[in-house]
Amino acid sequence: MTEKNNTITNEVETRLDELFMEDDSAPDNVPEExxxxxxxxxxxxxxxxxxxxxxxxxxxxxxxxxxxxxxxxxxxxxxxxxxxxxxxxxxxxxxxxxxxxxxxxxxxxxxxxxxxxxxxxxxxxxxxxxxxxxxxxxxxxxxxxxxxxxxxxxxxxxxxxxxxxxxxxxxxxxxxxxxxxxxxxxxSIPVDENTRISAEIAAAVEQIKSVIQSEFNALRADLRQWMKENN
Amino acid sequence: MAFINQKKKEVQVKIVYYGPGRGGKTTNLEYIYNKFNHRIKTEIVAIKTHGDRTLFFDFLPFNIGKIKGYDAKIQLYTVPGQVKYNATRSLVLRGVDGIVFVADAMTVRQDKNILSLENLRENLSLYKKSISKIPLVFQYNKMDLAEQGIPLLSYETLQQTLNSQLKVPAFQASALLGTNVVQTMKKIITMTLTSLQKELE
Structure with missing residues (x-):
């Protein structure tokens, strides 16, 4: 082994000895374990x-x-x-x-x-x-x-x-x-919350249905009026 | 080949723990992690199967500080030892700089050690690397089992069977108890970094 190699080897060994010294590392006490x-x-x-x-x-x-x-x-x-x-x-x-x-x-x-x-x-x-x-x-x-x-x-x-x-x-x-x-x-996904959400969705759907129905009623009335006028 | 960043003054080396299945490769890394994680401040990453066997690899990276003015980063890997995972083993060896061969000292595992060493030789050759040139350390693990009356191969037999031609450093160890685990790791890191002497000058 050359002198240069010895230098790096010594440097690495010293560094590793410092880092991985076993005597003072984690003591084997119960809480730590x-x-x-x-x-x-x-x-x-x-x-x-x-x-x-x-x-x-x-x-x-x-x-x-x-x-x-x-x-x-x-x-x-x-x-x-x-x-x-x-x-x-x-x-x-x-x-x-x-x-x-x-x-x-x-x-x-x-x-x-x-x-x-x-x-x-x-x-x-x-x-x-x-x-x-x-x-x-x-x-x-x-x-x-x-x-x-x-x-x-x-x-x-x-x-x-x-x-x-x-x-x-x-x-x-x-x-x-x-x-x-x-x-x-x-x-968890609580059942109560699901029930509440389902009720809210159902109410919203009912509201949309009622809006659509009233829109259709208005359209039908307009159509009837238009047919009367053209006859 | 180690990753050396001349601009950032960083060197990253990859060390792979190789050997037959259930030989104690993961236990080596776990011991190091459990014993020194308060100092090396890192995490071990392990991907295991349901039966706690290594599925892909274990990975333990840490820094050891400055060597020749370079920040030295060490990456320890294990490979899955089971024969069926050869593709993974071969993949993990890509870019390897140093190897610890963890042999199982149980007498019944003699053939598995030999097969695994042969497998290492073949897989290294895929990357045009020679087992006789790469930094290599043998660890003869499970020496603690002698106390339980389990038949073990003697140090001389293991040396004769595995290391008679390579003549690399070898340690008798117990990864479970931590005997010579750190010594093995220190040796391979020292040998690997020393092999990079020229590049670090």
Whole structure:
């Protein structure tokens, strides 16, 4: 080996020794181990989410939901993260039910939710207000998706059983984010809301029908008048 | 060939962990990540099958700081070990600068090690690279299984079977326990960057 080679070798070795010194790295205490386990589960979830880009099938989606469930146990005392996981689960179940027919935004939303969940988990210095704001943004996106799905029912069919399946009945408490109160059943598409929307649509249809009828009546009257005049 | 940006003074090297299926390639990367993620501040990306096997590859990028005035970026990859994924293995080898061959020290896996090493030789030749010229380190993994009474190949046998001609550095290791995982990685990074000496001058 030449002298020059020795120089670079020494430089690299020194740099690596500094970076990967094993003695003072993460001590094997229990909380850290627990955190590492959760981070591993998070990475597994990331792998499952990434594989949706590859293929959507029952195995992949079941694995994704299974991983979300495992994380929910770990973070049951952290309400913000728990809510994130509920949102992910709701969207995941929707995609599992609809697979390739799922609304295109749902997959984007799943990725965006996970991206923000990672940010919240990994940045331990993030202020609580920022965590809440990030969650609120995702909830808003979730609501928009729900509206889009309801608005395009038929094209992106929501199976009846889906609404029952995704209701997260496990959560018992109400989660308060600043002034906004989020009911436990938030990350689902509530039946009540659907009923309200259906009623609004029905009323609108009735109104349109009545306008068309009155327009036709006026046209018929005009036509009769015109025929009389020409006879 | 390593990516060297003379203008930005950056060097990016690709190191691939190769070897038979279930040999411990992913476990190597996971150990490094779990042990040092607070320092290397990065993410590991893994795409697995339902049964937790590597489907495409695992990827762990990190920076090691300045070497010869260049920002050195290291990218560790694994390949799927299962025989059926040869196209992916071959693809992951594209542009490789250094290789860790993770051999399974279990006696029953002797043939799989030999086949995998032969497969590496063939796949490298697709890119006109020679196994005898590329920086290479052997890792004889699962040495911890001896305590459980599982028959293992001795260091001498593994050296004789896999490394008698290549004569490259070799480590006995346990990726699960972390024994010699870091040493293996340090060795391959050092050898790879040293091989780029001329380009970095």
């Amino acid at each position: 627990k955190e590492q386990n959760s981070h591993k589960k998070l990475r597994d979830l990331k792998a499952a989410i990434l594989s949706i880009d590859w293929e959507i099938n029952d195995d992949i989606m079941s694995s994704l939901l299974h991983r979300i469930k495992a994380l929910r146990k770990d973070y049951q005392n952290d309400r913000i993260i728990f809510m994130f996981l509920q949102l992910l689960e709701a969207v995941g179940k929707y995609i599992k039910t609809n697979k390739g027919n799922a609304h295109p935004t749902s997959i984007k939303l799943l990725n965006s939710m996970f991206y923000n969940l990672e940010k919240v988990i990994y940045d331990s210095t993030m202020p609580i207000s920022k965590r809440k704001n990030i969650l609120k943004t995702e909830i808003k996106r979730f609501k928009i998706l729900k509206e889009q799905i309801v608005g395009q029912k038929g094209r992106y069919e929501i199976p009846e059983e889906y609404e029952q399946k995704i209701a997260p009945a496990e959560q018992e408490e109400t989660i308060v984010l600043d002034q906004e109160v989020i009911e436990p059943s938030e990350p």
